Amino acid sequence: MLKSICALAVGSLLLASTSLHAASDSGPIVIKFSHVVADNTPKGQGALLFKTLAEERLGDKVKVEIYPNSTLYGDANELDALSKNEVQLLAPSLAKFEQYTKQLQVFDLPFLFDDLEAVNRFQKRSKGRQLLRSMESQNIVGLAYWHNGMKQLSATKPLLVPTDAAGLTFRIQPSSVLQAQFSQLGATPLVLPFAEVFEALKSGKVQGAENPWSNIYSKQLHTVQPYITETNHGVLDYMLVSNPRFWYAIPHQIRTQLEGIIDEVTYEVNRQAEAANQADRNRIAATSGTQIISLTDEQRDAWRQAMRPVWQQFEGVIGADIIKAAQTVNRNKR
Ligand code: LMR
Numbered sequence: 001m002l003k004s005i006c007a008l009a010v011g012s013l014l015l016a017s018t019s020l021h022a023a024s025d026s027g028p029i030v031i032k033f034s035h036v037v038a039d040n041t042p043k044g045q046g047a048l049l050f051k052t053l054a055e056e057r058l059g060d061k062v063k064v065e066i067y068p069n070s071t072l073y074g075d076a077n078e079l080d081a082l083s084k085n086e087v088q089l090l091a092p093s094l095a096k097f098e099q100y101t102k103q104l105q106v107f108d109l110p111f112l113f114d115d116l117e118a119v120n121r122f123q124k125r126s127k128g129r130q131l132l133r134s135m136e137s138q139n140i141v142g143l144a145y146w147h148n149g150m151k152q153l154s155a156t157k158p159l160l161v162p163t164d165a166a167g168l169t170f171r172i173q174p175s176s177v178l179q180a181q182f183s184q185l186g187a188t189p190l191v192l193p194f195a196e197v198f199e200a201l202k203s204g205k206v207q208g209a210e211n212p213w214s215n216i217y218s219k220q221l222h223t224v225q226p227y228i229t230e231t232n233h234g235v236l237d238y239m240l241v242s243n244p245r246f247w248y249a250i251p252h253q254i255r256t257q258l259e260g261i262i263d264e265v266t267y268e269v270n271r272q273a274e275a276a277n278q279a280d281r282n283r284i285a286a287t288s289g290t291q292i293i294s295l296t297d298e299q300r301d302a303w304r305q306a307m308r309p310v311w312q313q314f315e316g317v318i319g320a321d322i323i324k325a326a327q328t329v330n331r332n333k334r
Contacts (some may be wrong), residue, residue, distance in 0.1 A: 108177035110307035149212030149277035149305035162306035217280035
């Protein structure tokens with residue numbers, strides 16, 4: 001009871017807030033959507049489709065501005081900008097929410113999900129749905145999960161067995177799980193914003209990275225990484241987020257339409273992400289200068305074993321129940 005009274009009070013306070021007003025009599029609601037990747041990626045395409053459908057269906061009521069490639073905000077400041085309502089939609093990788101919730105780190109655990117379909121099943125089940133709301137007390141509302149793809153390891157030398165990674169520096173997203181994953185291999189993890197990855201690889205500041213094919217191809221990372229090992233060792237997915245003070249202040253009818261559009265866009269992004277990644281893999285395979293290394297089952301298992309201690313390390317902070325729920329979504333139970 002007390003909870004719901006508090007929720008009501010907080011709700012009306014938020015709605016009364018004038019600094020974050022969404023609707024305006026004088027013009028359309030402007031939704032700035034900032035992201036760090038290229039247009040020709042699953043997230044980039046999703047953002048553009050959202051703009052098209054929202055402006056088609058909501059006419060002069062809504063204007064969507066898309067800022068790709070960290071042109072408005074980058075990894076370092078986009079969530080802060082969201083909290084100040086300077087931007088209204090973001091879709092950061094799930095690895096980038098650590099300071100708001102530890103629970104989403106489940107998605108970074110190496111070799112937890114066999115493939116994107118397993119990730120999809122987890123996101124649709126109750127634990128996955130709950131995680132969309134795990135940051136509401138921090139003024140972040142999760143509207144949807146969008147897929148990118150499974151990550152591959154790339155480096156300046158061939159990575160066949162886990163010890164091959166020892167001594168190399170790998171660029172990582174800001175996630176303690178990913179940090180532990182590379183430390184486990186005897187490698188040095190270095191957190192860098194996505195916008196700096198190409199230059200860091202090119203200059204030799206880092207010698208390796210982990211990315212889905214679409215991010216490798218769209219940023220031409222393969223041109224500075226002669227070896228890519230097809231490890232599929234983890235997932236890079238996104239949460240489409242907004243500031244609840246902005247989102248819930250949008251007039252109900254318009255918000256409902258926007259949420260319907262988000263459902264449609266989510267369906268499209270997630271339906272096409274795997275194929276888009278495979279197409280980019282094939283484009284990279286067709287270029288000279290980069291060797292794609294396929295692992296045998298035994299080799300892949302050695303990587304799994306080498307990274308596996310990370311699960312135990314983070315079980316306490318993520319929650320054993322969440323990890324367990326995630327484990328049930330693989331078809332080949334281990
Ligand atoms: C990364 O930093 O590697 C990714 O999160 C970039 C992205 O948004 O796909």
